[in-house]
Amino acid sequence: MSKPLRERLPGSEASDAAVERVWQRVNERGERRVWPYAAALAASAAVVAFFALRAGPCDGPLCTQSGLPMQAALSGDAVDHERTVELADRSRVTLGPRTVARVATNAATAVDIELSTGTLAVHVEPKGPRRWGITAGDVRVEVVGTTFSVARAEGGVRVEVSEGTVQVSGPSVPGGVTRVTAGGSFTNVPAADSPTPSLPPKPETPRPSPPATSPSSPVRSSTTKPKLESPEQTAVAGELPDWRTPARQGRFADAASLLGDRLEAAAASATAADVILLADVAASSGDAVASERLLAKVAAMQASAEEHALAEYKRGQRLLARGEAKLAAEALEQAIAFGLPPAMKDSGRALVIEAWRRAGDAAKADEWRTRP
């Protein structure tokens, strides 16, 4: 038989992030104890059916069209591509690349999403039962039925409305509250002494904007693109730019581009926590060797047991991914010895068994398998 077509499609292979993301979701839903509640559900089935027939398909917490809780569908690590979550009430949320958002409230009458960074494009089905609110820093956008987008980066927020009307409120909004109608936009730009703000450009206008010219006016409402400096533009020669903020928000590619070839320079004066973060930045740039080197460096640093454990765990994962099974097993054993956080203990043990198995040491794999 000829070579499987799969080998010509390397981009379809699952990434570490995808494997981890699905595992978290399996755990979240897998731990639900359905059967103990079956009797109660059966007893209330008639009541539920009655209200379901009266009230429509998606009362109560909002779920996706595939039945996934909205929280699980919207949360998770930032990914490099845009993704759309179709909801059961025909509302739709599109997360832009590298967007981090969290569902704070999901109830029969209200949905609240907190936008940490990136862009959310939201279509709220009109005449629905829920009031939607998006909170981006100190700016809050509220709607009942409309289509709009909210973009947030360090310090700045932009709201654009395609259909309907939204209400924008917050301490930085003139008068505390304003309404934005279809075709309009609202831009909140922090004062000049705020830390290097940079709004993500709209997808169709990816060029960075020129520096702000009116720092004394912290809030503008306009239909023009925000005039902000990017962190790259504000970086002083010789000094390291603020790579931590994007890295902590999961935007490793942004952090990598800010650092350029100064990864090692950043690591030279960094704390253990920052070195672990830098290792993630290196790994996301495809530099697995630099990532492992940085993680190994943590072992020689003054660090907490948890930081040592985390560094060894990540190093073990990466070694395993590139086929260094024995080294991976040893690193993972170290991680367990330092004391992994409770949420990581099971996966740490699973990984160490897999690593010893791949290293061909069945005895060690069995030893870990049979440990109480």
Add this chain to the structure above:
Amino acid sequence: MRTHMAEVSPIRPAADTHADDAVLVERAVEGAAWAKGALYQRHARRVIGMLTRMLSSTADAEDAAQDTFILAFRDLRQLQRRGGFGAWVNGIAVHQAHRRFRRRKLLGILGIQSSARDATFEQVADARAGPEERAELSLIQRVLDGLSANERVAWMLRNVEGYELSEVAEMTACSLATVKRRIAAAEERIARETGGAR
């Protein structure tokens, strides 16, 4: 274009994993969470990759993989051949892919757009692939999109994933003769519409 992984992992788990899988399944049935984690670590990458190629959507593939493993762990006691976890979980994944094909068809009839297709053959092709190869992959994808779900899945398991016919039959829960018929029908359509591009 999505970032592609440098390394392509083996299509199937190595033979010695069967014995290990049996032990892990036993421990997982007894309630050991770490054993489920180990089973997941061993099979997740293959399952997610297969679903991504079948569904042409990373979001749908992750949803389907999630449901696959939840069902697999829920029904683990029903697995008679403990060492056959890999094939069993593949079968569940194939069933989940079928469910999503049916949903897409229904949504299409209702005029509702389903999830974004961000992992078509052309989108996930090797970065070094030339324009001719991309055009060929795009053509194959288009023909596959027009096939019935049964023909498409059977053809993909055989020609994209590289499984033996008997394995395809097991995963799709039908006879060898049916699998052969479905693959032949898909081959004929692909050959006709691509002019034998493959």
